[in-house]
Amino acid sequence: MTINGRVILEARDVHKQFPRRWGSQVAAKALDGVSLKVESGETIGIVGESGSGKTTLSRLLLGIDRPTEGSVLFRGVALLRLDDRGRRDFRRAIAAVFQNPYSSFDPRMRIWQLITEQLVIERSGTDRERRVRASELLTRVGLDARMAERYPHQLSGGQRQRVAIARALVSNPEILILDEPLSALDVSVRAQIINLLLDLQDSLKLTYIFIAHDLAIVQHLCHRTLVMYRGRVVEEGATSTLFEKPAHPYTAALIAASYLSEAQLQERGHTLAESQEEPPAGGCAYQPRCPIATQLCIKVAPSYRHLDTAHRALCHYPAGFDRGFFESNYDSLDAGGLDQPSLGRDETRQQRDH
Ligand SMILES: Nc1ncnc2c1ncn2[C@@H]1O[C@H](COP(=O)(O)OP(=O)(O)O)[C@@H](O)[C@H]1O
Ligand code: SF4
Ligand SMILES: [Mg+2]
Numbered sequence: 016m017t018i019n020g021r022v023i024l025e026a027r028d029v030h031k032q033f034p035r036r037w038g039s040q041v042a043a044k045a046l047d048g049v050s051l052k053v054e055s056g057e058t059i060g061i062v063g064e065s066g067s068g069k070t071t072l073s074r075l076l077l078g079i080d081r082p083t084e085g086s087v088l089f090r091g092v093a094l095l096r097l098d099d100r101g102r103r104d105f106r107r108a109i110a111a112v113f114q115n116p117y118s119s120f121d122p123r124m125r126i127w128q129l130i131t132e133q134l135v136i137e138r139s140g141t142d143r144e145r146r147v148r149a150s151e152l153l154t155r156v157g158l159d160a161r162m163a164e165r166y167p168h169q170l171s172g173g174q175r176q177r178v179a180i181a182r183a184l185v186s187n188p189e190i191l192i193l194d195e196p197l198s199a200l201d202v203s204v205r206a207q208i209i210n211l212l213l214d215l216q217d218s219l220k221l222t223y224i225f226i227a228h229d230l231a232i233v234q235h236l237c238h239r240t241l242v243m244y245r246g247r248v249v250e251e252g253a254t255s256t257l258f259e260k261p262a263h264p265y266t267a268a269l270i271a272a273s274y275l276s277e278a279q280l281q282e283r284g285h286t287l288a289e290s291q292e293e294p295p296a297g298g299c300a301y302q303p304r305c306p307i308a309t310q311l312c313i314k315v316a317p318s319y320r321h322l323d324t325a326h327r328a329l330c331h332y333p334a335g336f337d338r339g340f341f342e343s344n345y346d347s348l349d350a351g352g353l354d355q356p357s358l359g360r361d362e363t364r365q366q367r368d369h
Contacts, residue, residue: 060237
């Protein structure tokens with residue numbers, strides 16, 4: 016697949032703060048300065064543990080929520096500045112598939128009505144035309160067109176996710192935001208849905224933003240990957256570079272967790288579970304969990320370091336970790352008193368000594 020480099024959608028330094036919850040002292044900062052450019056034809060992966068801000072980012076990109084600061088741009092124009100026609104084009108151009116479509120399906124609507132709901136909102140076509148469109152889309156996503164007359168509860172999980180994909184395709188979008196579309200599915204069904212998504216991307220020239228927990232899928236599907244932690248992009252780069260030489264310790268931990276068993280991780284005293292410890296004010300948000308943190312990390316928040324033009328990491332000590340780095344160095348890194356972590360790469364040391 017070729018990427019033509021045209022930026023369709025952009026998030027520019029977006030922040031999202033939710034109102035303070037009852038009993039909580041602080042407002043929840045779900046996004047803390049995220050920037051992202053989405054080019055036509057590419058597949059972008061977004062990974063990060065639960066609560067890191069992935070869904071909040073996708074809701075801003077879809078225009079469902081507004082950023083507290085910063086802006087989202089569609090073909091170079093801020094969403095708030097789009098005229099009526101621009102807004103209509105935007106609504107058609109970006110669509111989403113979420114993890115659990117069942118919760119957003121009205122149980123009283125038939126499948127053909129669910130698929131074509133957007134056309135009703137746009138007052139596009141007659142009932143008859145919408146039924147025909149639903150049948151076409153059902154076939155396109157590998158379902159029997161006769162399913163059009165059924166209700167959501169009569170479908171299996173995999174069939175419902177196919178219906179959700181058909182529903183997202185109804186306005187011929189350019190970009191599909193797929194927010195953990197496989198997480199609720201049986202392992203046996205996941206490969207089928209991945210193949211469907213790949214076929215659709217090829218035939219319809221779609222651009223994907225693929226949000227996932229499963230790193231193996233991102234590695235397989237995505238040209239570029241963003242790693243999120245506590246509302247920030249902590250690393251971004253070509254997927255192959257990120258998986259071969261993760262620069263941020265959190266990316267390295269995520270990759271390690273994907274090929275070490277939970278038991279092996281626990282044996283090393285490490286788990287990806289959220290730390291209870293609050294990060295230091297003014298320091299690096301990842302510091303409480305970071306095996307190579309130094310005094311500098313406690314005191315000073317890192318800014319982005321560029322490892323090459325397309326690869327950046329939010330870390331004072333971005334390392335060219337090898338794939339086996341985390342495993343082979345874990346014990347020494349975890350030994351405490353890590354003012355002089357042995358990163359094993361000269362250029363990294365030079366960067367640090369700077
Ligand atoms: N509507 C909301 N009100 C308050 N806090 C929210 C809301 N939505 C998300 N959050 C908070 O924002 C953070 C990021 O959430 P989310 O974007 O859903 O993360 P992810 O999709 O990566 O699991 C979490 O701490 C979550 O509790
Ligand atoms: S800045 Fe320090 S604490 Fe933060 S990720 Fe990098 S090494 Fe770890
Ligand atoms: Mg989410």
